[in-house]
Amino acid sequence: MSPDAAAADAALAKVRFDADGLVPAIVQHADSGRVLTLAYMNRESLLRTLATGETWFWSRSRGELWHKGATSGNTQRVTSIQLDCDGDALVVQVEPAGPACHTGEPTCFFETLSGEPSLAFNALDDLVKVIAARAADADPESSYTARLLAKGIDTVCKKVGEEATEVVLAAKGDEHDQAVYESADLLYHLAVLWQAVGVNQHEVAAELARRAGPR
DSSP: OOHHHHHHHHHHHTOOOOTTSOEEEEEEETTTOOEEEEEEEOHHHHHHHHHHSBOEEEETTTTEEEETTTTTSOOEEEEEEEEOTTSSOEEEEEEESSOSSTTSOSSSOOOOSSSOOOOHHHHHHHHHHHHHHHHTOSOTTSSHHHHHHHTOHHHHHHHHHHHHHHHHHHHHTTOHHHHHHHHHHHHHHHHHHHHHHTOOHHHHHHHHHHHTSOO
16 A cells, blocks of 8 residues: 555544545635535545545535536645544635635625624735736726836835825824725735735735734
8 A cells, every 4th residue: 555545544544424424524715714615525535635635525416426626627726634523524725726606606605694704804815816817907007006016116115105104194083984994095005015026915814823823
């Protein structure tokens, strides 16, 4: 038996499959932490996931294995798989190549039944994607973002400084709504700066997470 096969067998031995031979797999975005879908794996689909580095599931409705994205192209590259303390559920962290849901939504969990979902990181992720799309446009006059990037890093840095000053002035003036407005402007221009210098927002999130550790 190869080392990879032995490692896969050892991993599967820890999983408690149910009476139908299945284990629930919570699929989570590796960068944002957003839950993308809940699917099920049997031994074969988990083995294929481990072997290929992409998600494979067992379709309970069709009664067959399915490779996520095989027809849509919306594959999911696996970065890690965790097993819960009872051994009967998985968290599969992935880097998705497209929407997780067959409806075209980025996550299958898009209908709110109660409360308000946290939007902060999702909104920032969406903003960064829009800025990247604007940056890729060949016409520098196509949008404010494209025009700003075309003017160069000095102009972008100047705008970030200006918006930071506006936030400070709003805060010193105890202007709550204006502080919210100017903060949004600052985050937008900061995201443009990230685009200009090649910084990924998840690098920033990782640094924040590192700082949140034991001191």
